[in-house]
Amino acid sequence: MLHARFIVKLLIGCCFTLFVLGCDAAQAPIRLSQVTFKADGAVRHAVLALPSRRTEIKGSVIFVHGDGAMNSFADGYYEPIWRMLASKGIASISWDKPGVDEAPGNWLSQTMDDRASTVLAAYSTLQETRELAGKPVGLIGFSQASWVMPKALRQNPNLKFAAFVSTPTNWLEQSEYMTVLRLVSEGKDDAFIEQQLGYDALLNELITSGASFTEYQTFIQNHIPQPFQPAALDPARYEFIQKNMLSDSTEDLNQIDQPIFLMLGAQDANIDVENNLVKYQSIFQYRPSQLRYSVYQNALHSMLKADEFSSINSPFWAWLKMIMMEEHAFQPEFLNDLGNWVEQQVEAN
Missing domain, CATH: 3.40.50.1820 (Alpha/Beta hydrolase fold, catalytic domain)
Known part of the structure; x- marks a missing residue:
């Protein structure tokens, strides 16, 4: 093929x-x-x-x-x-x-x-x-x-x-804007959006702290709210985001x-x-x-x-x-x- x-x-x-x-x-x-x-x-x-x-x-x-x-x-x-x-x-x-x-x-x-x-x-x-x-x-x-x-x-x-x-101008602000726009288009209510943004803030804090990919995987397994089904990052994309998200x-x-x-x-x-x-x-x-x-x-x-x-x-x-x-x-x-x-x-x- x-x-x-x-x-x-x-x-x-x-x-x-x-x-x-x-x-x-x-x-x-x-x-x-x-x-x-x-x-x-x-x-x-x-x-x-x-x-x-x-x-x-x-x-x-x-x-x-x-x-x-x-x-x-x-x-x-x-x-x-x-x-x-x-x-x-x-x-x-x-x-x-x-x-x-x-x-x-x-x-x-x-x-x-x-x-x-x-x-x-x-x-x-x-x-x-x-x-x-x-x-x-x-x-x-x-x-x-x-x-x-x-x-x-x-x-x-x-x-x-x-x-x-x-x-x-700002990576994290752009990411948040895209997240909100996507959730609104999916018909999510304000409470759901706030919950998603709260989770994202915790995840961003972890990544910018220098956490390893293994620590990232552990975090999403233990902290991700039940209704969410985001695509998990692969190691290469994780490295790229960690280097550049600020x-x-x-x-x-x-x-x-x-x-x-x-x-x-x-x-x-x-x-x-x-x-x-x-x-x-x-x-x-x-x-x-x-x-x-x-x-x-x-x-x-x-x-x-x-x-x-x-x-x-x-x-x-x-x-x-x-x-x-x-x-x-x-x-x-x-x-x-x-x-x-x-x-x-x-x-x-």
């Missing part, structure tokens, strides 16, 4: 091949090339998406993944964005997370600092690439990249800008000078959009010109159109629809604003 990820890669390849064959070779918007670079002593497998016309390259952006076992293409999600940016003369780079598609390592063993180190290594790679050397570089990051990009921006002021797409981007954001663009979806079910926006505004209250923000109607956490994707319960069918719709799967103002802002930042630097 073929591995599911192999099937995904095969389908992505077929879709992309059909797209390219439908264009004259000279008009193909991007040139894709495989590159490797080292970060924290390990090899990273990356894809560099370059504008088809070499004379048009103005700068580049580093794509910073959200959570999960993401490959360079984010299973096809990134490619419409790459094409849009390439049409404006902007190159893109992205890589397989450790342990994904034969890349060495395990992404679940990484901290946010580790991930930021990879971003900095990717920057060096771009500066060593003949077509891109000396040209401005920025970041585009999604969701969990919230706790990665500020660290990279703080450590390397030569990163000129960053687009923050659907990014929370993440908060506030301190790092307070220390950066680069302009950022916060992009939020009004129908985002993963973060508290209103509260999150207030937090960013508070962080940049004395530097308001540094922050641009937009909340997009009819946009999910992924910035895909809510009216097209929110009712699809199958991840596979949602993915297939996204691949078939290409750029039309995205909230259109999001793509337009992202492209124009990145172009403006590149040209300003």
